[in-house]
Amino acid sequence: MASVISYSGHQYLRQRLVLSILSGKPVRIDKIRSEHENPGLTDYEVSLLRLLEKVTNGTVIEISVTGTAVLLKPGVITGGSVTHDCPLSRAIGYFLEPLVMLGPFSKKPFYLTLRGITTDQDDLSADLIRTVTLPHLQLFGISEGLELRIKSRGAPPGGGGEVQFLCPVVKQVKTLNFVESGKIKRIRGIAHAVRVSPQFSNRMIDAARSVLNRYIPDIYLYSDVYKGEESGKSPGYALSLLAESTTSAVHCAEAVSQPGGTPEDVALLASRALLSEIRQGGCVDRKHQCLVLLMMVLGSEDVGRCRMGEPTVRTVQFLRDIRDFFGTSFKIVPANPSDPSCAELMYSCYGTGYVNVNRTLA
Amino acid sequence: MESQTHKTHRPSNKAEKKTKGKGKGKQSGFNEKAFAPKSGRRAEREGRRNVEREQTRLHVPLVDRTPDDIPPPVIVAIVGPSGVGKTTLLKSLVRRYSKQTLQEAKGPITVVSGKKRRLTFIECNNDLNSMIDIGKVADLVLLMIDGSYGFEMDAFEFLNILQAHGFPKVIGVLTHLDLIKKQSTLKSTKKTIKKRFWTEIYQGAKLFYLSGVLNGRYPDNEILNLTRFISVMKFRPLIFRNSHPYLLADRIEDLTPRETIRASRGKCDRTVTLYGYLRGTNLRQSSKVHIPGVGDMSITSVNVLGDPCPLPDADSEKRRKLSEKKKLLVHAPMSDVGGVMYDKDAVWINVPGNFTRGATDVPRGEGEQMVMNLQDVDVTLADTVSRSQIKLLGSSSMPLTVEPHDDEDSESLADDAEEDEERMDDSEEDDLSDGDEAEGTSEEELDLGSDSGRGDQGRTSSRRVTRPIAGPSEKERSGGDIAFADSDSELGEGDEEWHNRGNSPPLDLEDDVGDVSDENDGDGEEEDMPVGPAWKENLSAKAAAAFAEHARRKRRKDWMASIYSSNLTPSQIVNGERECSREEDPSDADDFFRPKGASERKDDELDRTKEILSLESLREWENESTLDSLRSAFITGDHAPADGVTAEGEDGSEAGDFEDLEADESSPQQPPQDAEAARAAELAAKKAELKRKFDEQYDDPEAAKMDFYDEKKEEINRQLQINRDEFEGINAEARVLVEGYRPGSYVRIELSNVPCEMIEHFDPHYPIIVGGLLPSEERFGYLQVRIKRHRWFTKTLKTNDPLTFSLGWRRFQTVPIYSLDDHSIRMRMLKYTPEHMHCYATFYGPVSLPNTGFCAFNSFDGETSMFRVSATGVVLDVDRSTKIVKKLKLTGVPFKIFKNTAFIKDMFNSALEVAKFEGAHIRTVSGIRGQVKKALSKPDGAFRATFEDKVLMSDIIFLRAWYSIQPRKFYNPVTSLLLSDKGRWSGMRLTGEVRKEQGLKTPLAVNSAYKPIERAPRRFNALKVSKKLQAALPYASKPRAMKPQRKKTYMERRTVVMEPEEKKAIALMQQIRALRKDQVARRREKQSERKAAHRKKVEKEEAKRADKEKEKRKDIMRVAGLKSKREMEAEEGRPRKKRKT
Structure with missing residues (x-):
């Protein structure tokens, strides 16, 4: 009945699937790596589609024979207890990110167990999702029972990590008015090392402190060492940092061990990335722009405002996709018109009044 | 009053009061003593009551999304059974507000009722579908009740419908009270109806009494009272309406080209525009709509039109009362207000009297004059165009010419028309061919011109004219010119503005567009240059410059335009590339097309959230000054670097440099006084905020603390204020993009692929609602x-x-x-x-x-x-x-019984079925529980089962299973508006109903007939308890059943020999007993005789009473018949003014 929205190209697949499921409009994506030497969907994309099928009821996913086209007719998000083994080509963050967007709008509270790699180069690590992404959801009134448990860690390439994602169900998300970015008041971080010397995490902490100590004394970097079964199948270490402002705006950065690198390199990378993230300004860091913008669109029929840095490439496409699915656009103006040096932008939109249709009464 | 010749002066009441007040020294508001509680208990009770009353005031705070400045008109629906006086009330109300008497009140009628309020009246006919639709949109319902009759079923049905869809306000209106002659009856009737009404709505619901009809209207003062109540009515937002946009269409137009209609014989899908005030929430263009009675539709376009019935503006606002001029405003396109009537596809101007062109002596209005001038046209539009000297460009040497190539088209048209003429004697075709012959041209666009051929004959009433073929769009435009003109121009301007915005920064920057792009290009190159080996020299300055440049460039970017209305790829947007070909095809912007090269280039890019970090790209952070430049972002850093109070110490100079750089950048773009003004404003705002805080704390720290209820309300108000302020400045087009069309605006919604029946069978008495989904x-x-x-x-x-x-x-x-x-x-x-x-x-x-x-x-x-x-x-x-299940009982019988095991057959048909039920619980009727074990090989579907006890061959074994069922996927929308007789919709019927209508008998299966059941008497075997078990049982549990005694007992065996007097006594006793028996028998016989006689008597009396009853009933019916006959005669004599709705 609803008209199908078409896209081409393998990029931005996740956000389009999420938007389709939330808005209920079918989506067709074709020309997926059609010119590529390895055409069609990759294993992790197929795995994501399977996962989406698991957490929904009545979803129809049609993948063409060559795998270069997908048609998704969304059903209702049911949630509940779901277990999924993620392929080792992508980290758990790849799968968790879209599910964080879907979680609050399901029929039953999410109790999702994902197994695979918890931290890698490309995707948000389980630590960041726990410490940064979920607090972003709290801005929208989704807090009670929202939890991510890291049962065991898994570094690439072997994986072997396991996380549990618990998400409550809401009727409607709150409207966001987040315009004061405030000043950074504390820096926190988690340094973890699995199947390597526990000293590595301490070395990372020391190196990070050498950069960050000049700014603020309130720095706590936790050394998180998993042992035995809980430490996965491969060695690795990483440092994730987050800076929280007086208005509880959070910026984060993360660096992961490279073969041949030293823990100090990782720490420097992470802390410098954090600094450049802070320089971007705004109330929301760049990795979470999409999430915040989506929740703003799904808010009640009021004006939501958020101050952020410049949109990333992903965000720009996300804004366009939102217009396709929800028919609403953002007003994007400089946050501080009188100050020309200010690169921050004010994103404001009129919420669509999205109500969780899937929620069961009584 | 005492008798006197001259009245003494009586001081006025006012003076008296004044002196009184002064005399008694009653300065303070009220006497405190008078209200002091006399007893503690009473005080406590009073206090409690006050608190309770306070609580009843509280309602769940709901957001009211109707805009404050221009709210949409309040929909006042007039509902009631036919003949109760709905139209009369409507006309009276409209007359009260607009001083105009409507001849025909059809469709919604909008009037201005006050400085801040407009009302849309709509009469709801007695059709259930209309009542449902009206119940979903009405803000206020005037529920009319025939006082002389009482409540009718429809009223209750309507109230139930309202209840299900959110209860709007209801005012009861009692009419026909003049028909009740007796005062006491009137009083009691009012009372009973009021009581019933109150139980239906709420205790104390307003009920109005309208006495009689004067001059075809209700008495003016009663209507005045009613309008006063309407005008002070407050409305609580209803949740459903507060989350959906909707519109009550007060006008409908068919925009389908005439030719397609003609070609398809009127059966093609239509393009339709609907007009009305938007209500509820904001309407987005992409959203679908549902028209109840028609179906789901997608919006083709939405235009905001000028308000046809605007609220009084600022200058009239100064007056306390609504000016008389404003009162005359009434917008009722479906009715005939002021002689102008909007038909479904045309606008009619009703000219009273005999209208002839020749009669020049009669003074004419401006409009009439204009129409007549139009009729005088003797050249076609095509001729005018061909004669005109319009040049496309200023430099063109030749004017535009029109090739007369449409001749054959029109000829074939005319042919068609002639052919059609024979088949259907339709006035439309008639007109067309007539017009063609008369004019002798191939012009079809001037419908008024073709009319002139007939205009000579003159007509008294509006003729049912249908328009010539290609007319509709043109005519539509000309007809609705006033409405469209400004909106069209708005559109154009809006477009222009949009592009301007796209090209130039949204702020007041004086720079040329070209300049900007040049700069940007340069920047891009600079940025793209890889950081060479010389990166170390003068790093800080470079970094600062790059940062400032970066910031400046970004600032100049109009993000909205580049994201939403350009077809740049996202990475191009982010990296600041400009689109060179934006102007050539802005309509394409929506589509998501990318040049192939670009897509190929990015092909191998992963869908990643984190960017790849490299030490190279973050090298700038090795530098001290860069690191220090970020100090201000931390609470430990200095507060406002822009204030000029820069960081002191070793990096002071560098930081200063940075500041200077920035200042240099900003000064040419921004006039310094502007920045100063902004700073001043900022300071003022800060001060105001501080003052507010101080006041709050100093004046009354408690007052600032609100209870939960007030807090929530305050929160809602704050959000509403933000909603109002946020999009205040931006232009209309962008505003629509961001927030959609706001409620309160008068819009025109164009829908395509509308079923033709909606237009063909359009009836203004049935409301058309456009509900957003x-x-x-x-x-x-x-x-x-x-x-x-x-x-x-x-x-x-x-x-x-x-x-x-x-x-x-x-x-x-x-x-x-x-x-x-x-x-x-x-x-x-x-x-x-x-x-x-x-x-x-x-x-x-x-x-x-x-x-x-x-x-x-x-x-x-x-x-x-x-x-x-x-x-x-x-x-x-x-x-x-x-997940619905129903119970399914499978039965079987044992065919072989071992101890606790039995073989069961007749439950399943195959071993596969058995396998599916292995382990399932089974039971005998007598309650012995068991389990399905395994299928047997020999009889198909037989299986082995174990039980907790030995079952009998006569036992029935059953398995209780649950069979899941799905509801049928049947959805049949009620398309009542598409019918010619709108009350006659009927959906799928039951088989029984269909059979009944067709007079068919229900087929009766032989096996379904009930027959007497013959059951063989069941023989139970005796309970056998083995001797050994018996011996082991305790005494209490031993079976009591003994064998009957074979030997005769002593009492049976003995012989009785009686004494003679004993014998005599017994004989006597026997005789007495016999006598007594006889006596009783005789008495009973007598009694039955008496009873029979009594019964006869009673029967006779009964028959007499029934006769009397019959006679009485006959009498009543005769009187009633006479009465109705008289009434009928009376009705024939004077046609009653009861309008059938």
Whole structure:
């Protein structure tokens, strides 16, 4: 009945699937790596589609024979207890990110167990999702029972990590008015090392402190060492940092061990990335722009405002996709018109009044 | 009063009061002593009551989304049975507000009622479909009740419909009270009706009494009172309406090209525009709409038009009262206000009297003059165009010319028309060919011109003219010129503005567009240059410059335009590339096309959230000054670097440099006084905020603390204020993009592919509502609802019987399955709805939000005397599958019994089926429990089962299973507006109904007939308890059943020899007994005789009484018949003014 929205190209697949499921409009994506030497969907994309099928009821996913086209007719998000083994080509963050967007709008509270790699180069690590992404959801009134448990860690390439994602169900998300970015008041971080010397995490902490100590004394970097079964199948270490402002705006950065690198390199990378993230300004860091913008669109029929840095490439496409699915656009103006040096932008939109249709009464 | 010749002066009341007040020294507001409580108990009670009263004031705070400045008109629906005086009331009300008497009141009528309020009156006819639709949009209902008759079923039905869809305000209006002659009867009637009304609505609901009709209207002062009540009415937002946009169409136009209609003989889908005030929430263009009675539709376009019935503006606002001029405003396109009537596809100007062109002596209005001038046109538009000297460009040497190539087209048209003429003697074709002959041209666009051929003959009333073929769009435009003109220009301007915005920064920057792009290009190159080995020299300055440049460039970017209205790729936007070909095809911007090269280039890019970090790209952070430049972002850093108070110490100079750089950048773009003004404003705002805080704390620290209720209300108000302020500045086009069309604006919605019947069978008496749908509501699924059969509905509802729901905007027929929760284990199907209880129903249909109310009907038939609302309820759950089960009992019989094991047959048909049920619990009728074990090989479907005890061959074994059922995927929207007779919609019927209508008998299967059951008497074997067991049993449990005694007992064996007197005594006793028996028998006989006689007597009396009764009834009927006959005669004599609706 609803008209199908078409896209081409393998990029931005996740956000389009999420938007389709939330808005209920079918989506067709074709020309997926059609010119590529390895055409069609990759294993992790197929795995994501399977996962989406698991957490929904009545979803129809049609993948063409060559795998270069997908048609998704969304059903209702049911949630509940779901277990999924993620392929080792992508980290758990790849799968968790879209599910964080879907979680609050399901029929039953999410109790999702994902197994695979918890931290890698490309995707948000389980630590960041726990410490940064979920607090972003709290801005929208989704807090009670929202939890991510890291049962065991898994570094690439072997994986072997396991996380549990618990998400409550809401009727409607709150409207966001987040315009004061405030000043950074504390820096926190988690340094973890699995199947390597526990000293590595301490070395990372020391190196990070050498950069960050000049700014603020309130720095706590936790050394998180998993042992035995809980430490996965491969060695690795990483440092994730987050800076929280007086208005509880959070910026984060993360660096992961490279073969041949030293823990100090990782720490420097992470802390410098954090600094450049802070320089971007705004109330929301760049990795979470999409999430915040989506929740703003799904808010009640009021004006939501958020101050952020410049949109990333992903965000720009996300804004366009939102217009396709929800028919609403953002007003994007400089946050501080009188100050020309200010690169921050004010994103404001009129919420669509999205109500969780899937929620069961009584 | 004492008698006196001269009246003494009486001081006025005012003076008296003054002196009194002064004299008694009553300065303070009231006497405190007078209100002091006399007893503690009473004081306590009073206090409690006050608190309770305070609590009743509280309601759940709801957001009212109707805009404050220009709210949409309040919809006042007039509802009641036919002949109760709805039209009279409508006309009276309209006359009260607009001083105009309507000849015909059709469709919505909008009037200005006050400085801040407009009203849309709509009369609801007595059709159930209309009542449902009106109930969904009306803000205020004037429920009319015939006082001389009392409540009718329709009123109750309507109230139930209202209840299901959010209760709007209801005012009762009692009419026909003049028909009640006796004062006491009138009083009691009023009282009873009021009581009933109050129980239906709420205690103290307003009920109005309208006495009689004067000059075809209700008495003016009564109407005045009613309008006063209407004008002070406050409305509480209703949740459904506060989350959906909607519109009550007050005008409808058909925009389909005449030619396509003609070619398809009027059967093609139409393009239709609907006009009305937007209500509810903001309407987005992409959203779908539902027109109840027609179906779902997608909006082709929306235009905001000028308000046809505007609220008084600022200058008239200064007056306390509404000016008389404003009072005259009335917008009622479907009625004939001021002689102008908007028909479904034309605008009629009604000219009273005999209108002839020749008669010049009669003074004419401007409009008439204009129309007549138009009729004088003797050249066609094409001729004018061909003669005109329009040049396309200023430099063009030749004017535009028109090739006369459409001749043959029109000829064929004319031919067609002639052919058609023979077939259908339609006035349309007639006109067309006439016009063509008369004019002798091939012009079809000037419909007025073709009219002139006939205009000579003159006519008194508006003729039913249909327009020539290509007319509609042109005519539409010319007809609605006033309405469209400004909107069109708005559009154009808006476009221009949009592009301007796209090209130049949104702020007041004086720089040229070209400059900017040049700069940007340069920047891009600079940025792209890889950081060479010389990166170390003068790093800080470079970094600062780069940062400033970066910032400046970004600032100049119009993000909205580049994201939403360009077809740059996202990475191009982010990296700051400009689109060179934006101007050539802006319409393309929506599509998501990318040049192939670009897509290929990015092909191998992963869908990653984190960027790849490299030490190289973050090298700038090795530098001290860069690191220090970030100090201000921390709480430990200095506060406002822009204030000029830069960081001191070793990096002071560098930081200063940076500041200077920035200042240099900003000064040429921004006039310094502007920045100063901004700073001043900022300072002022800060001061104001500080002052507010101080005041709050100093004046009354307690006052700032609000209770939960006030806090919530305050929160809502704050959000509403933000909503108002946020998009205040931006232009209309962008505003529509961001927030959609706001409620209160008068819009024109164009819909395509509308069924032709909607236009063909259009009737202004039936309301047309355009209800906006939320994205989720376009989908279909299984809805689980909590439902309760209405207690006035006489039948029970049966599973799988079709039922018509009114849910959300929609009305549709579907097939529900009723169910109940069985101990929270399963949803068990019910065959029928429970008598006085809620149950669940599951059906297939369009998704609605949980907690939406609905009502259901079995038929919309207006003839039935039954209560038509069959059920009401609320939506609980939406899903794509259901979990309803019904019980299925499989039976079998044992064919071989071992100890606790038995072989069972006749339960299954194959070993496969048995395998499916292995381990299932089974039971005998007598209650012996068991389990299915394994299939047997020999008889197909037989299996081995074990029981807790030995079963009998005569036992029936059964297996209780649950069979899941799905509701049928049947969804049939009620398309009542598409019918010519709109009350006659009927959906799917039951087989029985169809059979009844066709006079068919129900086929009767032989096996279904009931026959007497013959059961062989069942023989039970004696209970055998083995001797050994018996011996072991305790005494109490030993079986008592002994063998009958074979030996005679002593009492039986003995012989009795009586003494003679004993014998005598016994004989006497026998005789006495015999006598007594005889006596009793005789008495009984006598009594029965008496009884029979009495019965006869009673019967006789009964018959007499029945005769009398019959006579009496006959008398009554005769009188009633006479009365009705007289009435009928009277009615024939003077045609009554009862309008049938």
